[in-house]
Amino acid sequence: MTDATSQGGSRPNARPTTSLTAVGSRTKKRNASEKRFRAYGLAAIGTGLFFLVVLLSAIVSNGSSAFMQTFIEVPVYLDPAKLDKNGNRDPEDIAKVSTFGYSPLIQNAVFEQVQDKGIATEYDDAGDMKALISASAAAQLRDRVIANPDLIGETVDFQILASSRVDGYLKGRVSRDSITQDKNIDAGHLDLVDALREDGTVHKSFNFAFITGADASESRPEQAGLGVSMLGSFFMMLVVLFLALPIGVAASIYLEEFAPQNKFTDFIEVNISNLAAVPSIVFGILGLAAFIQFAHLPQSAPLVGGLTLTLMTLPTIVISTRASLKAVPPSIRDAALGVGASKMQSVFHHVLPLAMPGILTGTIIGLAQALGETAPLLLIGMVGYIATNYPDGVISGFLSPNSAMPAQIYEWAKRADPAYYERAWGGIIILLVFLLVMNVIAIILRRKFERRW
Amino acid sequence: MYDAPLRKTDVEANEIKISAKDVQVYYGDNHAIKDVSVELQDKTVTAFIGPSGCGKSTFLRCLNRMNDTIDICRVEGLISLDGEDIYDKRVDPVQLRAKVGMVFQKANPFPKSIYDNVAYGPRIHGLAKNKAELDEIVEKALRRGAIWDEVKDRLHAPGTGLSGGQQQRLCIARAVATEPEVLLMDEPCSALDPIATAQVEELIDELRTKYSVVIVTHSMQQAARVSQKTAFFHLGNLVEYGETSQIFTNPVDSRTESYITGRIG
Numbered sequence: 273m274t275d276a277t278s279q280g281g282s283r284p285n286a287r288p289t290t291s292l293t294a295v296g297s298r299t300k301k302r303n304a305s306e307k308r309f310r311a312y313g314l315a316a317i318g319t320g321l322f323f324l325v326v327l328l329s330a331i332v333s334n335g336s337s338a339f340m341q342t343f344i345e346v347p348v349y350l351d352p353a354k355l356d357k358n359g360n361r362d363p364e365d366i367a368k369v370s371t372f373g374y375s376p377l378i379q380n381a382v383f384e385q386v387q388d389k390g391i392a393t394e395y396d397d398a399g400d401m402k403a404l405i406s407a408s409a410a411a412q413l414r415d416r417v418i419a420n421p422d423l424i425g426e427t428v429d430f431q432i433l434a435s436s437r438v439d440g441y442l443k444g445r446v447s448r449d450s451i452t453q454d455k456n457i458d459a460g461h462l463d464l465v466d467a468l469r470e471d472g473t474v475h476k477s478f479n480f481a482f483i484t485g486a487d488a489s490e491s492r493p494e495q496a497g498l499g500v501s502m503l504g505s506f507f508m509m510l511v512v513l514f515l516a517l518p519i520g521v522a523a524s525i526y527l528e529e530f531a532p533q534n535k536f537t538d539f540i541e542v543n544i545s546n547l548a549a550v551p552s553i554v555f556g557i558l559g560l561a562a563f564i565q566f567a568h569l570p571q572s573a574p575l576v577g578g579l580t581l582t583l584m585t586l587p588t589i590v591i592s593t594r595a596s597l598k599a600v601p602p603s604i605r606d607a608a609l610g611v612g613a614s615k616m617q618s619v620f621h622h623v624l625p626l627a628m629p630g631i632l633t634g635t636i637i638g639l640a641q642a643l644g645e646t647a648p649l650l651l652i653g654m655v656g657y658i659a660t661n662y663p664d665g666v667i668s669g670f671l672s673p674n675s676a677m678p679a680q681i682y683e684w685a686k687r688a689d690p691a692y693y694e695r696a697w698g699g700i701i702i703l704l705v706f707l708l709v710m711n712v713i714a715i716i717l718r719r720k721f722e723r724r725w
Numbered sequence: 726m727y728d729a730p731l732r733k734t735d736v737e738a739n740e741i742k743i744s745a746k747d748v749q750v751y752y753g754d755n756h757a758i759k760d761v762s763v764e765l766q767d768k769t770v771t772a773f774i775g776p777s778g779c780g781k782s783t784f785l786r787c788l789n790r791m792n793d794t795i796d797i798c799r800v801e802g803l804i805s806l807d808g809e810d811i812y813d814k815r816v817d818p819v820q821l822r823a824k825v826g827m828v829f830q831k832a833n834p835f836p837k838s839i840y841d842n843v844a845y846g847p848r849i850h851g852l853a854k855n856k857a858e859l860d861e862i863v864e865k866a867l868r869r870g871a872i873w874d875e876v877k878d879r880l881h882a883p884g885t886g887l888s889g890g891q892q893q894r895l896c897i898a899r900a901v902a903t904e905p906e907v908l909l910m911d912e913p914c915s916a917l918d919p920i921a922t923a924q925v926e927e928l929i930d931e932l933r934t935k936y937s938v939v940i941v942t943h944s945m946q947q948a949a950r951v952s953q954k955t956a957f958f959h960l961g962n963l964v965e966y967g968e969t970s971q972i973f974t975n976p977v978d979s980r981t982e983s984y985i986t987g988r989i990g
Binding site: 532533601603604605606607608609610611612617621622626 | 791794822826827828829831833834845846849850899902903
């Protein structure tokens with residue numbers, strides 16, 4: 273009807289014809305807002321990257337020195353008169369000699385090396401060398417002699433662990449100014465270290481003991497390593513994997529495929545989502561109450577830690593598993609049911625294999641989260657435990673007290689000696705490497721199992 | 726000799742395979758199928774036609790209890806296969822679906838090899854004693870699905886790698902591999918081009934010699950081409966059911982006439 277009038281040629285509300293090359297004001301506004309939005313996005317990503325670089329460079333610059341350690345390499349004469357007074361090489365007699373028997377031998381060896389090299393020094397007594405040597409060196413030498421009693425009477429080349437002050441001096445942490453109040457070491461010792469360093473007696477080398485070793489007492493940071501707590505974390509992850517994966521996957525399959533849709537299952541669903549957001553310390557106190565106080569499981573044990581972390585990881589696994597089950601197209605279920613498969617056959621033969629990459633990714637992300645978790649361990653006594661001994665076997669690996677990697681790092685960061693600060697950063701590097709490896713495994717698994725339909 | 730086979734088909738065509746009586750289907754409060762009574766014959770292609778949402782797919786899915794998977798769906802009335810009530814409490818829907826196979830609107834091969842797609846049904850029903858027997862079943866099904874020549878050299882290639890028409894024929898082969906007695910097809914050609922459609926229609930015509938086929942279709946030409954009987958559904962009611970030729974040339978109900986002439990739907 274209105275067409276008739278407008279066909280006359282003069283449309284009252286017709287748009288003015290403009291060239292396509294002339295940009296209208298609305299278009300200009302639209303383009304400007306798009307440009308602004310892109311700028312915001314770039315700025316956000318840039319900020320994120322900047323902080324990532326800051327974080328990584330801080331971690332690497334602070335922590336990498338933990339992987340190097342200072343050693344003093346000298347020949348040590350294993351005096352039979354001191355180590356085996358009866359002269360019969362009886363292992364029991366040798367074991368009776370404590371580290372106090374070995375300390376003088378090491379001090380003498382270092383002192384002799386100083387005199388042999390003709391280094392001028394104010395010290396005239398072997399006992400003065402004590403400041404250079406780690407308190408753990410004697411124990412290491414003793415272990416070596418007990419393992420091989422035939423060494424007694426011989427002169428062996430020995431890598432003596434240097435004291436943490438000497439180590440700090442070589443790494444730039446300790447200087448002549450910083451030790452003016454220090455009772456453990458004098459400026460003269462540092463002069464001696466300078467001289468010994470020049471001829472190669474004192475040197476830095478890669479510190480395997482930091483990765484494989486046990487924790488040490490507060491006064492021996494040079495000896496402390498992450499190995500034992502790494503084992504603690506390993507046993508905890510075993511518990512988490514073998515409990516959280518089957519329970520989580522079974523629960524999700526039931527909820528997603530079999531459970532009727534009613535108020536009760538809705539309630540469960542809401543609560544699983546809520547559980548995923550519960551602070552981890554809440555799971556810690558739950559673990560304390562349920563596993564230690566009620567079930568009387570041993571304190572500080574990786575088994576308890578693993579059970580507690582299982583509680584924490586379950587919601588993550590359930591949520592990701594349900595999401596990946598949901599993502600499997602319903603046509604696959606119809607197809608299986610249509611040829612006469614039962615519900616369970618359709619789930620296990622067709623749906624689950626297709627959901628596998630998602631389930632595995634979710635599980636590994638959950639494990640990685642559990643691996644880095646500290647707060648729940650605080651409450652079940654895995655923080656503060658000095659992890660100085662390796663577990664004797666698999667059972668004691670689960671049941672005897674241990675620490676975990678993040679708990680160990682927290683413990684080191686708390687200690688007074690600045691040498692431990694460097695260890696804490698080094699521990700963070702190892703932890704991040706583990707997390708990185710787990711994430712890479714997750715990506716590889718996802719790529720490998722991913723199928724299109 | 727000239728008319729003997731013809732007569733034989735006629736006799737068999739009169740046998741009732743599936744009988745539905747006063748079937749009501751509810752989705753929650755929604756009354757989707759109202760008072761449908763129909764008798765489907767053996768060795769016959771029956772087409773369900775009707776506008777979208779008229780309930781023809783819903784009714785089709787009642788015939789092998791695929792609606793059981795939908796929580797809110799409720800079926801009342803009597804549906805029997807060879808005189809046995811399929812909604813009887815003692816009936817295991819899994820056994821029923823082995824007898825009443827289904828082909829879906831969208832080709833849905835499993836993301837497995839062509840061989841495994843077809844062998845899956847026989848495997849779970851234990852139809853083959855050994856590998857040789859299974860090979861035979863798979864070949865027979867693929868031949869019956871009119872796809873054997875195209876895939877015989879790549880039986881272990883993924884079924885999802887085939888073209889759309891090939892996938893649908895693979896799904897038909899998969900459905901016939903379990904030796905069903907009835908084959909339900911829910912718009913099997915809606916996603917196919919005319920050439921693939923023609924192949925599938927030809928196949929349906931061949932399947933009629935062994936099975937009772939029920940096909941839901943939006944294409945009236947297709948219904949006219951492949952079916953002997955046609956049922957017209959409208960708003961959940963079965964409006965008219967009869968010989969295809971009669972429905973398309975001389976419909977009794979005015980709604981059927983409006984629909985096939987394109988005035989409603």
